[in-house]
Structure formats: C-alpha cells, structure tokens
Amino acid sequence: MFAALRKMLREWKGLQAFKRIPRDERKVVFYSEGRGYWSYFEPVFNALQAEYGAPILYLTSAENDPLLDNPPAGMRSFYIGEGSVRTLFFATLDVDVLLMTMPDLQTFHIKRSPFSVHYVYLHHSIVSTHMIYRAAAFDHFDSILCVGPHHVAETRAREQALGLPAKVLVEHGYGRLDTIMVNGNPGPLVRDVPAVQVLVAPTWGENGLLERHGLDAIKPLIDAGLRVILRPHPRTRKLAPAVLDQIAEYYRDEPRFSLDENGDGSASLLSSDIMLSDWSGAALEFALGLERPVVFADVPRKVLNPDYSTLGLEPIEVQVREQLGVVVPTEKLTELGDIVQAIATDSKRWQTVLRDARQRWIYNAGQSGDTAAAYLVSLIK
Known part of the structure; x- marks a missing residue:
C-alpha cells in the first residue's frame, strides 16, 4: 500500500512540476507511454535540437525511464504514470503541440483537452492503420506523421467513408528505421x-x-x-x-x-x-x-x-x-x-x-527526423 502511495505521490509531483512551467515555454511536448518508445522520438528530438534549438518537455508513463534522471540537453522530463494522474494531465493539457505514439485518443479515458492543443500522432510501427488497430484509433488527431503511402491512402479512405474532417497527413517516414539503417550496417x-x-x-x-x-x-x-x-x-x-x-x-x-x-x-x-x-x-x-x-x-x-x-x-x-x-x-x-x-x-x-x-x-528513408521537426516547428504559436 505504501509503495502505491509513494508512486502516486511521485506522479503528482511530476504533473505539478510540469504545470509550473510558464505557458509560453510549453511549445512542443512529447508524451511517451513506456521506456521502449524513445527510439521513435529520438530522431525527431535530435533534428529539433540541431536545426531549431527547440526545447522539449518530455512526459513519460515509465517509472524507470532513463530520461527522467539523465535527459539530453534541450529537454526537461517528468513522470506522470499511467493512472489517474495521467488522465488528469491529458484533461487539463495547455500546450501548443503534443506529439504522441499512443493511439485511441478520445476513445477511452484519455481525452482531448478543452484548450487549443494540436495533437500529432507519431506512428510506432510500419504496419497499416486499419487491421491491427481499433477502427477509430486515429480519428481524433489533428495531424499524422505517416510512414509511407499506405498510411495516407488508408487514412483518407476512412475519412471519406465516414465523412470525417481531413487531417494533416505529413509524408514523414519512420525514425526507428533510420536509426536501424545507421547502426545496423x-x-x-x-x-x-x-x-x-x-x-x-x-x-x-x-x-x-x-x-x-x-x-x-x-x-x-x-x-x-x-x-x-x-x-x-x-x-x-x-x-x-x-x-x-x-x-x-x-x-x-x-x-x-x-x-x-x-x-x-x-x-x-x-x-x-x-x-x-x-x-x-x-x-x-x-x-x-x-x-x-x-x-x-x-x-x-x-x-x-x-x-x-x-x-x-x-x-x-x-x-x-x-x-x-x-x-x-x-x-x-x-x-x-x-x-x-x-x-x-x-x-x-x-x-x-x-x-x-x-x-x-517508406517516405524519406534516412531523413524522417528533419521532416518531422520542420513540421512541428511550423505549428508553434
């Protein structure tokens, strides 16, 4: 019981620390659902730093996320867990841009904020959007960083079939693939x-x-x-x-x-x-x-x-x-x-x-981070 209380207290402190950051410094925020997801964000983060020097606020649900203790230059990191504190974070979010790899926004308990936030989905798999994901997994994002032409075709087909508003579809690529190509010979x-x-x-x-x-x-x-x-x-x-x-x-x-x-x-x-x-x-x-x-x-x-x-x-x-x-x-x-x-x-x-x-x-093989960074910077108010 005490361990659970300590964990929730740590999550609450993380949320409060994030909220103390002045609104005009909350430009681009990354949300990571687990420690294994950094490899998808990293090429985007590196390009943001190299090309624009854009500071990033990074929130994670992983208690053991190494970026909590040792964030790279240009990043401030916060732990919010995956329970009620995370739900509160999303419900009260007031930032310019939120980049996330977690689908099903607005479908379950994770909802869009009442504030004017631009939600950008970063794909964490090359696979298609319509078979191994729930039907409405991507319906409530404003923009999607698409891995390849299949994501564009699938998203547009669903929008047309259901009369959904057209999202901004960015011909992005796949950062994890870029990293594999560089490191893997x-x-x-x-x-x-x-x-x-x-x-x-x-x-x-x-x-x-x-x-x-x-x-x-x-x-x-x-x-x-x-x-x-x-x-x-x-x-x-x-x-x-x-x-x-x-x-x-x-x-x-x-x-x-x-x-x-x-x-x-x-x-x-x-x-x-x-x-x-x-x-x-x-x-x-x-x-x-x-x-x-x-x-x-x-x-x-x-x-x-x-x-x-x-x-x-x-x-x-x-x-x-x-x-x-x-x-x-x-x-x-x-x-x-x-x-x-x-x-x-x-x-x-x-x-x-x-x-x-x-x-x-695959779009922009080897250069996806640059594409994503340029788009995110264009969204900053």
Missing part, C-alpha cells in the same frame, strides 16, 4: 562463427506465434544447429508468461539460445541474420532497415478491427510478406531449420529485393 552479416543467428520476434495476442505454438517454434531452429534469440513482445510477458518460462527453462543450459526482454531490443535485432515472426511490425523494421529476410509463420491474422476489409485496402503487412521473405504454414514449423538455412545461403539476393521494397513503401 544493412546487408548480410560477416561472422567469425558459421552458425546463422535467428531472431524470433513475434507479435502478442491469442493468435501470436508463441501463444499458439510456444516451444514448437523454437525447437526446430535449435535442433538444426542455429543460434536463436527469443525477443517476445512485452505484452506476451504480461499476458502469457507461462509460455516464456517454459521455453527459458527448457533451454536453460543451451548456449545457442538466449531470451531478450530488453525494452528496446536493438542489439539482438542488429546482430541477427534472419528473423522469424508472424504479424509483428518488427518484421518490417528488420527487413526494410537491415535488408535481411524474414520467415513469416502463417498464424491467423492479428485483427483488432473486424471491419477492416470494408475499407477496400489490403494492409501492408499482408501485401509485403512474400516480398520480404518466405511464408511458412504452421503445419510446416518442423521444417523451420531447413527453411532458414536455405534462405541464409541466398541472403545477398534478398538485399537488393529489400532495398527496392524500402524505396517503394
């Missing part, structure tokens, strides 16, 4: 050891690869002599912890297996040759950022909007699967080892294919 890896490294990074939910198949998705890879890093979605740890515990216990003494539950997960992404995934947006980041192929386990689609097909647009995560790698039916999971080995021997060919796909699907 795109293309096949050169290794001292012969074993291929597979990153298993599926999505979460009842149809997820781990939730449905668990150990059966890992065992064929280890049995084939491959190295495996399992990077589950944080929601899998929360909703299906027994699955992860079973796999970790089974391979407790296996040196070729490791479990990565780091919130960012960049190190395991950059060091892997091939990814095994399902409908996760991480698969698109891996393939388009590192120019390395993905094996897609063909579990049922992840659908949060059962009416997504009425828009008449096939989601990007459906369209690109066979462009980015190989789709494997779940009845052939026992063959994963052989499939991965075959793809690994042809990795150079995949690099050209994936580079072309990036040019087709």
Whole structure:
C-alpha cells in the first residue's frame, strides 16, 4: 500500500512540476507511454535540437525511464504514470503541440483537452492503420506523421467513408528505421562463427506465434544447429508468461539460445541474420532497415478491427510478406531449420529485393527526423 502511495505521490509531483512551467515555454511536448518508445522520438528530438534549438518537455508513463534522471540537453522530463494522474494531465493539457505514439485518443479515458492543443500522432510501427488497430484509433488527431503511402491512402479512405474532417497527413517516414539503417550496417552479416543467428520476434495476442505454438517454434531452429534469440513482445510477458518460462527453462543450459526482454531490443535485432515472426511490425523494421529476410509463420491474422476489409485496402503487412521473405504454414514449423538455412545461403539476393521494397513503401528513408521537426516547428504559436 505504501509503495502505491509513494508512486502516486511521485506522479503528482511530476504533473505539478510540469504545470509550473510558464505557458509560453510549453511549445512542443512529447508524451511517451513506456521506456521502449524513445527510439521513435529520438530522431525527431535530435533534428529539433540541431536545426531549431527547440526545447522539449518530455512526459513519460515509465517509472524507470532513463530520461527522467539523465535527459539530453534541450529537454526537461517528468513522470506522470499511467493512472489517474495521467488522465488528469491529458484533461487539463495547455500546450501548443503534443506529439504522441499512443493511439485511441478520445476513445477511452484519455481525452482531448478543452484548450487549443494540436495533437500529432507519431506512428510506432510500419504496419497499416486499419487491421491491427481499433477502427477509430486515429480519428481524433489533428495531424499524422505517416510512414509511407499506405498510411495516407488508408487514412483518407476512412475519412471519406465516414465523412470525417481531413487531417494533416505529413509524408514523414519512420525514425526507428533510420536509426536501424545507421547502426545496423544493412546487408548480410560477416561472422567469425558459421552458425546463422535467428531472431524470433513475434507479435502478442491469442493468435501470436508463441501463444499458439510456444516451444514448437523454437525447437526446430535449435535442433538444426542455429543460434536463436527469443525477443517476445512485452505484452506476451504480461499476458502469457507461462509460455516464456517454459521455453527459458527448457533451454536453460543451451548456449545457442538466449531470451531478450530488453525494452528496446536493438542489439539482438542488429546482430541477427534472419528473423522469424508472424504479424509483428518488427518484421518490417528488420527487413526494410537491415535488408535481411524474414520467415513469416502463417498464424491467423492479428485483427483488432473486424471491419477492416470494408475499407477496400489490403494492409501492408499482408501485401509485403512474400516480398520480404518466405511464408511458412504452421503445419510446416518442423521444417523451420531447413527453411532458414536455405534462405541464409541466398541472403545477398534478398538485399537488393529489400532495398527496392524500402524505396517503394517508406517516405524519406534516412531523413524522417528533419521532416518531422520542420513540421512541428511550423505549428508553434
């Protein structure tokens, strides 16, 4: 009980500290729903500092967010939790611009402020807007920083179908992809050891690869002599912890297996040759950022909007699967080892294919931060 009270007191102090900042200094505000989201904001922040010297107020719901203790120059950071204090923050917000990665504004308890705030949505996945998100997830934002032409087409189609006001759609790109490209040395890896490294990074939910198949998705890879890093979605740890515990216990003494539950997960992404995934947006980041192929386990689609097909647009995560790698039916999971080995021997060919796909699907590859920064500065009153 005392721990909960201390936590709420800390959140309240964070909100009050934010409110003490004079209104004319509350120009651009970032809201982060967790510590793993900074990689999406960082390119935008860096461009704002480099090009405009624009000070940023950063509010986070992550109690252990490293930016609380060590914010970069040009930033002031505040902790507001994810409970009633956060709800109050949104209900009383009085700033020029709020940039956020959390969808469903106005749908549940997080509402738009009565003040004149411009709400900008920053996509934290390359995937489409209409299948794995709720139907109205983006309806109440003023502007959307779009990853590629698919986001523009989907958003406009929904606006026209429902008679919604037209939002400002910025041809932005994807900051996390830019960072991956810079840090990851795109293309096949050169290794001292012969074993291929597979990153298993599926999505979460009842149809997820781990939730449905668990150990059966890992065992064929280890049995084939491959190295495996399992990077589950944080929601899998929360909703299906027994699955992860079973796999970790089974391979407790296996040196070729490791479990990565780091919130960012960049190190395991950059060091892997091939990814095994399902409908996760991480698969698109891996393939388009590192120019390395993905094996897609063909579990049922992840659908949060059962009416997504009425828009008449096939989601990007459906369209690109066979462009980015190989789709494997779940009845052939026992063959994963052989499939991965075959793809690994042809990795150079995949690099050209994936580079072309990036040019087709992603705006401003390598320069998205500059685009976002210029737009945000244009909104300041």
